[in-house]
Amino acid sequence: MSDHINELFDRDGNLIGALLSAEAWTVVKKQVLDSLGIVDKHAQPEKPEPVADWETLKEYWDFEYPVDTDVTCEHCGNTTQDWASDxxxxxxxTSANLAGLVSFKCMQCQSKIVKKHFKDELKTECTPYRDSKDTSKEGRYSR
Structure with a gap:
């Protein structure tokens, strides 16, 4: 059928299943499990949002510009004017601290959006989601 899908038939020619490539499975896994009502027991539960940390940042906000609540993903175009009210x-x-570093995960493409609040400016970085880590960026301890 394709490089990503191989249909499986029994000896009488009846379709009995399909074999997906790893790449195809990562794309459709959530939709398949949701449509079949299957709970992924291996999925890691998401940590609660650190809203208290965000509220603390807002409480001590002393930047020269108002609190910003807009978030935009450069990779898929997902955007909102107020992330908390959606x-x-x-x-x-995903994180917020008093230093002004605030991170978000795009729920559409899983990209990471980091907002760095400086005294007189705001810088935003958007990093695409990676299913596997880049091992060259892992910390190593030597003895």
């Missing part, structure tokens, strides 16, 4: 969420808060 239902369902378009972006999920």
């Amino acid at each position: 239902d369902p969420r378009r972006f999920r808060l």
Whole structure:
């Protein structure tokens, strides 16, 4: 059928299943499990959003510009004017701290959006989701 899908038939020619490549499975896994009502027991539960940390940052906000709540993903075009009021969420808060570093995960493409709040400016970085880590960036301890 394709490089990503191989249909499996029994000896009488009846379709009994399909074999997906790893690449195809990562693309359709969530939709397949959801449509069949299957709970992925190996999926890691998402940590709760650190909303208290965000509220602390807002409480001590002393930047020269107002608190910004807009988030945009450069990779898929997902955007919102107020991430906290979206239902369902378009972006999920993953971290926030008093230094002004705030991170989000795009719920559409899983990219990571980092907002760096400096005293007089705001810088935003958008990193595409990677299913596997780049081992060259892992910390190593030598003895």
